[in-house]
Amino acid sequence: AVQLVESGGGLVQPKESLKISCAASGFTFSNAAMYWVRQAPGKGLEWVARIRTKPNNYATYYADSVKGRFTISRDDSKSMVYLQMDNLKTEDTAMYYCTAGLGLDYWGQGVMVTVSS
């Protein structure tokens, strides 16, 4: 069965950095585009970042709200995807979900990131 397990969340202060991870299993990770989607408390879903596959040069894409501050990466040898978040703002407080598949096929359980002083 497909599994996506996020980790690394926590409480940080504004302007600090945090790196969250997602461990994937149950599918051919190297063939899958991977995404991060977030959900602020009590709010809807917001797509954050995308990373394509090796044949597509691991191209990355970001929402305007995080461009220049967040970096998505992947390690196909470990079936892992990461989100490095720098210069965090209070408005980045959210549950962060790792998703796989062009049609948002699979979702992890999420990891909470809280940015507060």
Added chain:
Amino acid sequence: DVVMTQTPPSLSVAIGQSVSISCKSSQSLVYSDGKTYLHWLLQSSGRSPKRLIYQVSNLDSGVPDRFSGTGSQKDFTLKISRVEAKDLGVYYCAQTTHFPYTFGAGTKLELK
């Protein structure tokens, strides 16, 4: 960005009733390959979202046929027949045709 307008924001339903949720996009969701990347997700209370329907009308594995999706271009509908208690939660439409991917604001389905 493509704006996804989902209505109604909430629905109160009795078990066994049927309901419909509308999702309208600000642009056509037909991709250059001819396919329409409009999907429906359900987020049950305290859980992560789970996809129910992909590309307008295709049910994901394990999703009962009480669920159906229809529509084209910019106008889409999710119908749930004979609602059961396990259907309760927030339904989102999502498009993955255009970047950035965008979601509707959600429709909360609750018991009357």
